[in-house]
Amino acid sequence: MTTQDIEQLFRTHYTTMYRLALTILYDDDESKDAVSEVFVHLLEKEYKEAPPLSYLLAAVRNQCLNMIEHHQVHERIIRLLSEEACLPTPTDIEHRLMDELLDYNRRHLTPLTRQIFKMRYLDEMKVMDIASQLGISRQSVHAHLRQAIEGIRKYYDKK
Amino acid sequence: MKTDEQRIEQLMEMQEHPERFTEEQIRQALALDPELKAMMEQLAFAKRALKYEETQVANTSVDKEWEKFAAAHTKQPRILPFKRLSKIAAIFIGVIFFAGATIAALRHTKVNSEQQTENNTHASDLKHQTSSPTETDTILSEPVVFDNVTLEKIVQNIATANHVGMELRNAKARQLRLHFVWKQEDSLLRVVEKLNNFEAVNIVVEDDKIIVK
Structure with a gap:
């Protein structure tokens, strides 16, 4: 493959690859690094033909898992970086499962519980900061988080 | 236990x-x-799902990322792509237009101030004329790429940005997954027209509402 072929591949699939990395690493710079590594590999290996998107996505996933491995256990549990939650499932199936879980949460959790769950885990805010931003007690934030986790457990129990 | x-x-x-x-x-x-x-x-999978939902409308500049990557990892000479050149040209035209408009406005002000003693009503006209170039100047936003996103979510985002409502009358169409590039500077009608190019998509705008039929 020539550099022009790599560029074509980059321009066509970068966004999809970057988004997959973001859903595993949650970090913008790390996700860009992961995708970049995959293209560096393509340049170095001098492939004859352009690999399909499925190959590129599998490569991104593996690269992300390698990066998770280098994080301390502390960080992995705080930021919910999990190798096991990133099994090599085709992205369309994975997206369907994600949609199902999101839909279940919308139906079974209150908007405030979902908001607090997002603030705690997606925005990685501390309980104390969430409480002060929403003007509620820490205990209340704690109770909402417990409900959210219970809700997610129930979803998996029913499956 | x-x-x-x-x-x-x-x-x-x-x-x-x-x-x-x-x-x-x-x-x-x-x-x-x-x-x-x-x-x-x-919990990690739930977080991944939330991130996935969030990234569906995330903007990334592929041009910028490619330039960074090419500069770091390829030896090819860095040629400004046509798109970039046309953007630069557009900026120059914009600057020339703005400068021209300002000079015209200043000249107009001078003439007007001389005439002011005769007719005060010109002042309001002048204000209107000098402000019009900046009012019509628009900033182009980055296109939003929806990749494998349901029609429902795409329409939801477009409706919110255009401050209109939405109605989904077709249950099948709402789950349709599309790859769609939304140029935010396009008018609502133009966006709807582009969406209607997809097979099995029939959208209309009626009574301040996007309706998926």
């Missing part, structure tokens, strides 16, 4: 106060209790 409630408390404690645990203690806790580990993985 721990209950789920105790596991939830344990997990939340480890996440909120990691300084109270050593690396080894966390590793052990997860290794000794598969249910706790499963809970952590389920």
Whole structure:
């Protein structure tokens, strides 16, 4: 493959690859690094033909898992970086499962519980900061988080 | 034997106060209790799902990323792509237009101020004329790429940005997944026209509402 072929591949699939990395690493710079590594590999290996998107996505996933491995256990549990939650499932199936879980949460959790769950885990805010931003007690934030986790457990129990 | 409630408390404690645990203690806790580990993985998948939902409307500039990548990893000479050149040309035209408009406005002001004693009503006209170039100047936003996103979510985003409502009359169409590039500077009607180019998509705009038929 020539550099022009790599560029074509980059321009066509970068966004999809970057988004997959973001859903595993949650970090913008790390996700860009992961995708970049995959293209560096393509340049170095001098492939004859352009690999399909499925190959590129599998490569991104593996690269992300390698990066998770280098994080301390502390960080992995705080930021919910999990190798096991990133099994090599085709992205369309994975997206369907994600949609199902999101839909279940919308139906079974209150908007405030979902908001607090997002603030705690997606925005990685501390309980104390969430409480002060929403003007509620820490205990209340704690109770909402417990409900959210219970809700997610129930979803998996029913499956 | 721990209950789920105790596991939830344990997990939340480890996440909120990691300084109270050593690396080894966390590793052990997860290794000794598969249910706790499963809970952590389920939460991780839930976070991934939330991130996935969020990234569906995320903007990334592929041009910019390619330029960075090419500069760092390829030896090809850096040629400004046509798109970039046309953007630069557009900026120059914009600057020339703005400068021209300002000079015209200043000249107009001078003429007007001379005439002001004769007719004060010109002042309001002048204000209108000098401000019009900046009012009509628009800033082009980056296109939003929806990749494998349901029609429902795409329409929802477009409706919100255009301050109109939405109505989904077709249950099948709402689950349709599309790859669609939304140029935010396009008018609502133009966006709808582009969406209607997809097979099995029939959208109209009626009464300040996007209707998926």
